[in-house]
Amino acid sequence: MGLAGRRKTLGYSQEKLAELLGVDRTTVGRWECGKNAPQPHQRSPLAGALEVSLHELEVLLSPSRTAERGASHQKSSDHPKAGDPDEMIRREFLRILTVSGALAALPFDEAEALADGVQRGDPAHFTRMNSHLWQVYQLARSKGTVYPIVRDQLTALNEALSGARHRNSLPLLKAAADLFQLAGEVSFDANRYADAAASYTLAASVSKEAGTYDLWACALTRHAYVDISEHRYREATETLRAAERVAVRGDTALSTRHWVASVQAEAHACRGDLAGCEEALAQAEEVQHLADGSSNGGWLRFDGTRLAEERGARYVQLGRFDLAEEVLGEALKQGSLASGHSYRRRGAVLADLAVVGAKRQDADQMLAYAGEALALAQASSSGYIARRLRSLCDEFGPMSRDHRVAELGAEIAALRTP
Structure with a gap:
């Protein structure tokens, strides 16, 4: 009996189990079909909900993993070259770079060189690839279409970091913090709050380790968005205070601290604080005094062009x-x-x-x-x-x-x- 069988034995639907654990129903579905495994902090609550020990939970999870490996093996036998993970990732990068409407102008030989650089674990190529993926995300009408490419980029980054233990890995850590934020954006747009929060938490942790304050502050700010969406306004306010403290240590030429203020305005509005909201919006509008290049179009996109929309939305929240x-x-x-x-x-x-x-x-x-x-x-x-x-x-x-x-x-x- 697998995870789904145990759930059904207890009379739980996927929706009910997800509600008990504070995750999305799709997260439970991915656990049951073996596409994802519960994170370490999720295992104890899951075991409690299913009334099993942690060891028994591991046994319940095993059939899903076996099924996943079997499906992967079948796919590999159908496509002989698909068994090489590096080659799979390389081909996927080439596909996104040469097929995507956002990047169709990129010459094939340049795209191939970029894919080869990513395969070698070159930090500069990871950074450039991330930049391209943010462009694709912003231009995509359906944001979920970007997820498979983000997932493969994360896989390649993980392998590169594993091989960088004995040399300077800071550039790769920065690239990882960047990409975790994009993964969180895709999840957030699909209303998968638990996945988004996990991605933003990882992004904040990696940014802190790399000493990249602006990346760190942006990850915290995105995490606060999840709290606001789930009506946890006090938690959002605390997270934004932390983001504000981190942003002060960042690059003053960037708009990070102004974006933090913009989201603080939303938290104030949700709590009915008109004065606090207006004060935060005024701080956010100071972004207009920054020189060009204060945002990078990727993990930091706040440039003040959306301030009118945001102010209007805050007034709606305030009545x-x-x-x-x-x-x-x-x-x-x-x-x-x-x-x-x-x-x-x-x-x-x-x-x-x-x-x-x-x-x-x-x-x-x-x-x-x-x-x-x-x-x-x-x-x-x-x-x-x-x-x-x-x-x-x-x-x-x-x-x-x-x-x-x-x-x-x-x-x-x-x-x-x-």
Whole structure:
């Protein structure tokens, strides 16, 4: 009997077991099919929930691993060269570099040289590859499509770090901290909060070991986003205070400390603190005084271009709908939000405007904005937009008797994310 069999014996669904452990249902599913194994800190709670010892839990996990190895062996026999992990990773890098629309302009020989450098464990090539992956992530309408490539890059980095024990591994540690943050972004967009938090925790730990303060502060800030999304505002505030202290030790030419302030504004708004929110937004707006190059387009993307959207969203959270509607309406007109690659940003603004309509019990306004946001969520499979729309459903109130609103609620409930 494997993990799934034990769960069923106790009468638990995957959803119920996930709820008991504070993880996503998809995480339980991956444990049961052998795609992932529980992290060390998750094993004791899992064993307790399944009413087994840690040793018995290890036995329950074994069939899934055996099945996974069997599937891998079958795949290898179908493709003779697939058994070489380095070659698999190399081919995957070449594929993403030469096929991706974001990088199609990169000559094949340059892409091949980059893939070979990654295979050799060259830190400079890892850093450059990470930069390319962030570009692909930002341009991808469905963020989940980037995950397989990120996973393979992490595998290659792990192998490179294993071989770097007797030489300077700091550049590789920095590359790993960078990539863990991207892995967390992909998980966060898919609403896999436990996976995202684990990735950000690893990123913070590795950044600290490498002495890279800006990377460290950004990892902590992303972790605070997870806490905010799960309504743990006190924990988010504490994490952001730590991020603020770390950011002060970073590069003053970078926008790290301003991004921390921007997220602190959200935490204040969630707690109903208008004064604290306004003060934090003012600090975030100081980013406009930095020179070009204050963000790197990868793990640090805050450049102030989204401040209007963020201010509007904070006003919505604070119940200042008059101020919110004015700011968000202006943000919606900005050219950057008209781009097809800005689905997530535009969807978030539309969802906030729909909330304003719902708060006013204006069904027509709410339906107009929510309908467009729903279309973007369906086109991009964005868990982020879906999450914002599901929160909107809590605001329907008496409008839910309107058949148009009821149909919208059903469509939102049916949204699927990776």
